[in-house]
Amino acid sequence: MPSRRKxxxxxxxxxxxxxxxAGGVAAGVLAKTPGTAAQGGVNAVGPGAVxxxxxxxxxxxxxxxxxxxxLLDALRNRLNITGVKRVCDRGSCGACTMIVDGRTIYAxxxxxxxxxxxxxxxxxxxxxGTVLHPVQQAFYDHDGLMCxxxxxxxxxxxxxxxxxxxxxxxxxxxxxxxxxxxRCGTYVRVLEATLNTGKKGVTRG
Amino acid sequence: xxxWPAPGDRALLxxxxxxxxxxxxxxxxxxxxxxxxxxxxxxxxxxxSPHPHARIKSIxxxxxxxxxxxxxxxxxxEPGGQAHYQGExxxxxxxxxxxAAEDAIRRIKVDYDVLPHLATVEQAMSADxxxxxxxxxxxxxxxxxxxxxxxxxxVPGNVTKPSLQQEGDVEAALKTAEHIVEGLYQTQxxxxxxxxxxxxxxxxxxxxxxxWVSTQGVNAAREGLANALKMxxxxxRVITDYMGGGxxxxxxxxxxxLIAAKLAKAANxxxxxxxxxKTEHLVTGNRPSAYAKVRAGADAQGKFVAWDxxxxxxxxxxxxxxxxxxxxxxxxxxxxxxxRDVYINAGPQRAFRAPGHPQSCFITEVVVDELADRLKMxxxxxxxxxxxxxxxxxxxxxxxxxxAEKIGWNKRHPTGDATAGPIKRGLGCAANRxxxxxxxGTRASCEIMPDGSVVTRIATQDIGTGTRTLVAMITAETxxxxxxxxxxxxxxxxxxxxxxxxxxxxxxSVSATVRPACEAARDALVAKVAPGLGVEPASLIAKxxxxxxxxxxxxxxxxxxACRQLGTASVTGDGAFDRxxxxxxxxxxxxxxxxxDIETGVTRVKRIVCLQDCGMILDKLTAESxxxxxxxxxxxxxxxxxxxxxxxxxxxxxxxxEFYLLxxxxxxxxxxxxxxxxxxxxxxxxxxxPVISTAAAIANAVANAVGARIRKLPIxxxxxxxxxxxxxxxxxx
Numbered sequence: 001m002p003s004r005r006k007x008x009x010x011x012x013x014x015x016x017x018x019x020x021x022a023g024g025v026a027a028g029v030l031a032k033t034p035g036t037a038a039q040g041g042v043n044a045v046g047p048g049a050v051x052x053x054x055x056x057x058x059x060x061x062x063x064x065x066x067x068x069x070x071l072l073d074a075l076r077n078r079l080n081i082t083g084v085k086r087v088c089d090r091g092s093c094g095a096c097t098m099i100v101d102g103r104t105i106y107a108x109x110x111x112x113x114x115x116x117x118x119x120x121x122x123x124x125x126x127x128x129g130t131v132l133h134p135v136q137q138a139f140y141d142h143d144g145l146m147c148x149x150x151x152x153x154x155x156x157x158x159x160x161x162x163x164x165x166x167x168x169x170x171x172x173x174x175x176x177x178x179x180x181x182x183r184c185g186t187y188v189r190v191l192e193a194t195l196n197t198g199k200k201g202v203t204r205g
Numbered sequence: 206x207x208x209w210p211a212p213g214d215r216a217l218l219x220x221x222x223x224x225x226x227x228x229x230x231x232x233x234x235x236x237x238x239x240x241x242x243x244x245x246x247x248x249x250x251x252x253x254s255p256h257p258h259a260r261i262k263s264i265x266x267x268x269x270x271x272x273x274x275x276x277x278x279x280x281x282x283e284p285g286g287q288a289h290y291q292g293e294x295x296x297x298x299x300x301x302x303x304x305a306a307e308d309a310i311r312r313i314k315v316d317y318d319v320l321p322h323l324a325t326v327e328q329a330m331s332a333d334x335x336x337x338x339x340x341x342x343x344x345x346x347x348x349x350x351x352x353x354x355x356x357x358x359x360v361p362g363n364v365t366k367p368s369l370q371q372e373g374d375v376e377a378a379l380k381t382a383e384h385i386v387e388g389l390y391q392t393q394x395x396x397x398x399x400x401x402x403x404x405x406x407x408x409x410x411x412x413x414x415x416x417w418v419s420t421q422g423v424n425a426a427r428e429g430l431a432n433a434l435k436m437x438x439x440x441x442r443v444i445t446d447y448m449g450g451g452x453x454x455x456x457x458x459x460x461x462x463l464i465a466a467k468l469a470k471a472a473n474x475x476x477x478x479x480x481x482x483k484t485e486h487l488v489t490g491n492r493p494s495a496y497a498k499v500r501a502g503a504d505a506q507g508k509f510v511a512w513d514x515x516x517x518x519x520x521x522x523x524x525x526x527x528x529x530x531x532x533x534x535x536x537x538x539x540x541x542x543x544x545r546d547v548y549i550n551a552g553p554q555r556a557f558r559a560p561g562h563p564q565s566c567f568i569t570e571v572v573v574d575e576l577a578d579r580l581k582m583x584x585x586x587x588x589x590x591x592x593x594x595x596x597x598x599x600x601x602x603x604x605x606x607x608x609a610e611k612i613g614w615n616k617r618h619p620t621g622d623a624t625a626g627p628i629k630r631g632l633g634c635a636a637n638r639x640x641x642x643x644x645x646g647t648r649a650s651c652e653i654m655p656d657g658s659v660v661t662r663i664a665t666q667d668i669g670t671g672t673r674t675l676v677a678m679i680t681a682e683t684x685x686x687x688x689x690x691x692x693x694x695x696x697x698x699x700x701x702x703x704x705x706x707x708x709x710x711x712x713x714s715v716s717a718t719v720r721p722a723c724e725a726a727r728d729a730l731v732a733k734v735a736p737g738l739g740v741e742p743a744s745l746i747a748k749x750x751x752x753x754x755x756x757x758x759x760x761x762x763x764x765x766x767a768c769r770q771l772g773t774a775s776v777t778g779d780g781a782f783d784r785x786x787x788x789x790x791x792x793x794x795x796x797x798x799x800x801x802d803i804e805t806g807v808t809r810v811k812r813i814v815c816l817q818d819c820g821m822i823l824d825k826l827t828a829e830s831x832x833x834x835x836x837x838x839x840x841x842x843x844x845x846x847x848x849x850x851x852x853x854x855x856x857x858x859x860x861x862x863e864f865y866l867l868x869x870x871x872x873x874x875x876x877x878x879x880x881x882x883x884x885x886x887x888x889x890x891x892x893x894x895p896v897i898s899t900a901a902a903i904a905n906a907v908a909n910a911v912g913a914r915i916r917k918l919p920i921x922x923x924x925x926x927x928x929x930x931x932x933x934x935x936x937x938x
Contacts, residue, residue, distance in 0.1 A: 077242070123232065144231075183400050
């Protein structure tokens with residue numbers, strides 16, 4: 001039995017919210033808003049589009065989305081931020097991995113409207129100008145990619161790991177990357193790249 | 206005639222060169238079909254049949270058309286037509302958002318006449334099964350049908366007439382056999398599970414169509430679209446810049462793209478359709494199952510005398526399930542095999558990385574190990590006694606001993622690990638072969654511009670194998686320039702023809718065409734500058750960023766200065782496939798070292814040793830990645846992957862990525878790849894060979910560990926426990 005099916009420590013990646021989004025649209029979504037929070041209540045929004053603000057890779061984006069729209073779809077379809085990929089669309093492959101307030105999440109199983117006020121980071125933001133992030137450089141150097149469709153998710157998961165644990169053991173790195181699936185079979189070199197970046201040290205967070 | 210540079214004179218070829226598109230891929234900048242958004246683009250969705258078999262009485266699109274944001278809705282099947290598997294296309298809509306399209310799909314009213322269905326081969330083959338399909342009334346003669354021949358007569362049926370292949374006298378030979386193994390062997394249905402699902406984006410400009418398609422063949426996609434839409438191929442342009450995996454399932458024209466084109470026409474706006482994961486599992490192909498009842502015999506010295514097999518399998522609804530048998534590595538002097546295709550109500554098969562070979566290799570290599578046990582002979586020794594003489598593209602006699610040394614075969618125990626405790630260790634091995642010849646119709650062009658720019662254009666596609674990088678390497682090598690100084694333009698039908706990326710033919714086709722194109726462009730440049738240098742063109746070489754005389758280094762020009770002499774006109778070299786640069790045939794072996802817990806049935810692969818040749822190696826780095834990737838996919842086939850249909854409803858129960866199990870990071874063994882470079886042979890493909898023998902080697906290693914024969918894939922815990930139980934009850938050995 002593949003060990004990736006073990007729950008990832010620290011974060012429940014199989015969000016129930018996706019189910020709510022797909023099946024319970026008419027009910028809308030309960031969202032805290034500043035106005036109602038002061039009165040200690042909650043406010044139902046939707047099902048139509050509502051304005052939201054997202055902080056993505058240090059930039060503020062204002063957009064109108066239906067509450068059922070996932071963070072992944074908001075970025076890809078509304079904002080044309082397409083480094084993050086949609087593969088399984090139900091929190092089992094990691095291609096949509098983003099870092100939200102320092103933790104990795106499956107953006108396909110996270111509602112965009114719930115991510116307001118949080119710091120969202122994606123593979124698209126790891127590069128500084130044309131300079132690759134050390135993790136990206138290591139993936140490139142070690143050929144930790146083939147078709148490349150899973151690569152952004154792996155890069156993001158590896159970057160998040162190294163920010164928390166700059167010198168992971170192979171076992172720790174495997175566990176951290178067990179939430180991502182590759183079909184071409186790049187795992188061996190993804191692991192090499194991740195461990196090698198760790199040895200060199202990651203300075204940017 | 207073109208030639209490769211001498212082995213000692215290669216700046217790039219044969220070295221480990223990083224992918225030129227690596228930075229774009231790791232940074233998330235690479236735009237795949239899935240990522241492209243065109244101005245005014247709509248999102249298309251397809252309604253698939255919820256039933257595995259139904260007649261469509263009527264389709265009512267009126268409510269769907271009234272939904273907010275919906276711009277077009279079309280039927281995909283006429284009333285009276287049938288759906289033969291879950292997910293088969295019924296109707297489609299295009300809307301301003303994906304969510305709106307999904308909502309509209311739910312408002313389509315279809316009146317289905319639900320028909321009897323077949324969920325398993327056992328059901329389809331049973332005497333009282335409903336005859337759901339049609340088969341040829343007579344067995345088809347071998348070979349393609351004669352031109353103008355009438356279509357064969359059809360009769361109702363689920364199982365094709367047996368086709369017979371034979372050589373020698375199997376019955377007589379088996380009478381002489383000292384040892385005979387008999388058994389039923391089977392492999393499962395595997396889905397491709399490409400991470401980028403099938404689909405495309407279609408945009409009309411008058412009567413011209415541009416289609417961005419996730420395809421393994423831009424030219425095949427163009428041909429398919431033009432034929433289906435009854436328009437000239439010249440009016441269709443297909444673009445595949447980046448592509449997220451296909452493994453054989455994206456070689457043909459895809460109905461999803463055709464539906465997108467029709468919706469785009471109806472809505473007068475670009476339409477993108479990318480399948481969801483569930484539909485991807487259901488409709489975009491799979492590796493057929495294989496069943497084989499085998500009798501195989503050897504003489505007292507361990508020479509194989511005969512192979513006899515009755516085989517069948519299912520490729521789904523009306524699709525074949527052929528595979529070669531026995532696997533053509535070992536010499537079987539007498540062979541007989543009858544095969545039947547069984548049709549069930551499931552998505553049809555498509556080519557899947559080394560079609561037929563992993564199944565065939567598994568069945569054959571497991572039988573070989575069983576014969577070795579009967580003979581009480583080392584299975585490696587038995588293999589060596591039955592291999593043909595080595596050829597350049599058949600080096601198993603050479604590779605097996607090297608692999609044995611690397612895996613520690615001398616420490617292998619006889620079948621059944623006798624050590625105490627539940628964890629058992631075992632070793633196994635298997636061989637592979639593949640053809641991988643280039644396509645003679647391949648063309649390329651290389652342009653050198655007056656400012657020194659170099660661009661090579663070819664309508665191939667990089668499906669993750671590194672084709673784009675190889676084209677750049679060959680271009681740079683030929684011009685004597687660094688890799689960064691040349692450009693590669695691929696993945697567009699506007700460039701010269703190249704074949705689809707299937708059958709591991711791409712690297713031979715492309716490299717043996719790009720090289721002559723680049724040589725022609727370079728020679729045209731050299732011819733321009735030779736008079737100014739006062740030398741014959743033939744005495745000049747392009748090397749180290751200069752055009753220089755072979756004999757007199759003072760007679761030279763920098764690349765830029767040389768190109769400046771072109772004035773205002775570029776020079777272009779056209780290349781046609783030169784078969785002397787390529788070759789045919791690869792061989793390899795793999796060894797597996799596994800650990801099996803006989804209490805839980807869980808198998809862990811500890812190590813795989815791989816020896817593989819692929820002729821002249823172009824890029825060692827990406828060639829190694831190809832082998833590693835094949836082994837990992839083979840590990841998935843061996844242990845995890847299985848398309849499961851509910852036996853009552855024929856609906857797939859695991860059309861996702863948490864229950865359709867692929868190997869993950871913690872499942873990956875230590876992988877030891879030795880690439881055998883054969884620079885004198887020319888180039889041949891490597892995409893398929895490494896995936897072939899992994900499952901067979903693992904199955905033999907598991908049997909060696911647990912002391913019970915593994916005759917079925919995947920080797921999931923229940924397979925291991927059942928084999929152990931059967932062994933206790935009377936023997937599998």
